[in-house]
Amino acid sequence: xxxxxxxxxxxxxxxxxxxxxxxxxxxxxxxxxxxxxxxxxxxxxxxxxxxxxxxxxxxxxxxxxxxxxxxxxxxxxxxxxxxxxxxxxxxxxxxxxxxxxxxxxxxxxxxxxxxxxxxxxxxxxxxxxxxxxxxxxxxxxxxxxxxxxxxxxxxxxxxxx
Amino acid sequence: xxxxxxxxxxxxxxxxxxxxxxxxxxxxxxxxxxxxxxxxxxxxxxxxxxxxxxxxxxxxxxxxxxxxxxxxxxxxxxxxxxxxxxxxxxxxxxxxxxxxxxxxxxxxxxxxxxxx
Numbered sequence: 001x002x003x004x005x006x007x008x009x010x011x012x013x014x015x016x017x018x019x020x021x022x023x024x025x026x027x028x029x030x031x032x033x034x035x036x037x038x039x040x041x042x043x044x045x046x047x048x049x050x051x052x053x054x055x056x057x058x059x060x061x062x063x064x065x066x067x068x069x070x071x072x073x074x075x076x077x078x079x080x081x082x083x084x085x086x087x088x089x090x091x092x093x094x095x096x097x098x099x100x101x102x103x104x105x106x107x108x109x110x111x112x113x114x115x116x117x118x119x120x121x122x123x124x125x126x127x128x129x130x131x132x133x134x135x136x137x138x139x140x141x142x143x144x145x146x147x148x149x150x151x152x153x154x155x156x157x158x159x160x161x
Numbered sequence: 162x163x164x165x166x167x168x169x170x171x172x173x174x175x176x177x178x179x180x181x182x183x184x185x186x187x188x189x190x191x192x193x194x195x196x197x198x199x200x201x202x203x204x205x206x207x208x209x210x211x212x213x214x215x216x217x218x219x220x221x222x223x224x225x226x227x228x229x230x231x232x233x234x235x236x237x238x239x240x241x242x243x244x245x246x247x248x249x250x251x252x253x254x255x256x257x258x259x260x261x262x263x264x265x266x267x268x269x270x271x272x273x274x275x276x277x
Contacts, residue, residue, distance in 0.1 A: 002265025006254050010246035015253055019261045023268045030271075031264055037271075041263035125264075127257065134242065137249040138189055142182060144256050 013131040021123045025115050028123040029086030032056070032113065039064070047074075052100065058082055062091070063100045074143070077102050081110075089113045095143060106143070107136030171223075172251075178222035179252055183207070184215045191225045192238035192245055198227075201236065224248070 005018040021028050031037045035051035043049035047066040054062050062078035075096035082090045094108035110130045118124055131137045178184055183205055190196055190204070202212040216236055219225045226239045240248065 003258055003261050006258070008247060008250035008254070010243045010250060013246060013250075015250050015257065017254070017257045017261060019265065021265060021268045023272055027268060027271060031267060037267065040267050041260055044259050044263075125261075127261075129253070129257070134246050134249065137246065137253070138185070141249055141252050142185055144253065 013134070013137065015129045017127045019125045020118070021125065023123055024121065025086050025117050025123045028115055028125060032089055033085065035062075042066075056080060056083055056089070063096065065100070073098070075100050078111075087115055107132060107139050109136070109140060174222040175224065175248060176252075178218050178224055179248070181215070181218075183212075184219055187212075187215055187236070188219055188224055188238060191219075191236050192240065192242075195235050195237040197233040197235050199233065 002019045002021065003017060004020050005016075007016045007018075008014070009016075031041065033056055035054040038054070039049045039051050042051075042064065043066045047068050049064050049066045051062065051064045056062065058080055060080040062080065063075070064077070065073045065075040067073050075098060077094055077096050077100070079092040079094075080089070081092060082088065090110070090112045092108050093111050095103045095106040097103055109132070112128045112130075114126045114128075116124045116126075131140065179188070186204070187201055190201065198213055198216055199209065201216070202209045205212060213234075216225065216227065216234075219236075220227055223239060225236050228235050228237075238245070
């Protein structure tokens with residue numbers, strides 16, 4: 001288990017996930033910086049991600065699509081707000097149409113990633129996701145269910161069966 | 162631990178209830194106000210009985226309550242706004258849990274292979 005802690009704050013509408021890796025900070029940063037590494041983990045095995053654009057600089061645009069088991073391809077984008085390699089990255093994450101154009105009708109969330117070096121040489125990663133409203137959370141989660149949660153849900157269904 | 166098992170069982174029921182898009186929509190409407198099952202049934206391309214079944218699953222997970230008024234069954238959300246936000250965040254957690262686990266596997270894999 002890599003995940004150390006998950007903290008939800010329903011008043012602030014934030015989710016904070018903390019993890020620690022037995023690896024130097026540069027290697028951990030590489031998984032955000034290198035699109036070929038990023039696409040190995042962003043989508044679940046049932047919805048692998050392909051990053052089409054990847055400009056990890058302030059104001060830069062990152063666009064991707066995921067490919068589902070039925071051939072469906074939900075698209076998404078990041079708008080990079082700030083970068084301080086290899087310590088911090090902040091971006092807006094939203095949905096896009098089939099041609100990769102951001103869907104302005106869909107809500108977005110803000111994601112802030114902070115990496116730090118532990119005295120042990122390990123790297124700590126903290127990811128804070130902030131939602132603009134409960135309605136936005138409903139919509140984002142409904143979309144996420146299709147992709148990210150599909151696998152987890154079928155496992156739960158098996159447990160319950 | 163019995164208490165822990167109960168809590169897990171409850172979480173599973175909630176998780177299962179929210180895994181379906183129709184049930185999420187029913188819950189979302191029920192959080193905004195009280196609706197009869199027959200009103201809810203008009204929103205979805207399925208039978209009254211099927212909608213009733215979805216409501217029963219939400220009820221079992223203690224996300225909505227049902228009361229009878231004449232011939233109607235009225236459904237309303239059984240969560241305060243904060244609790245509802247918490248439920249939503251718990252759903253969202255799953256996405257990042259998966260991502261961070263895969264992230265960890267790749268970091269370890271890269272270290273073994275020695276590539277950067």
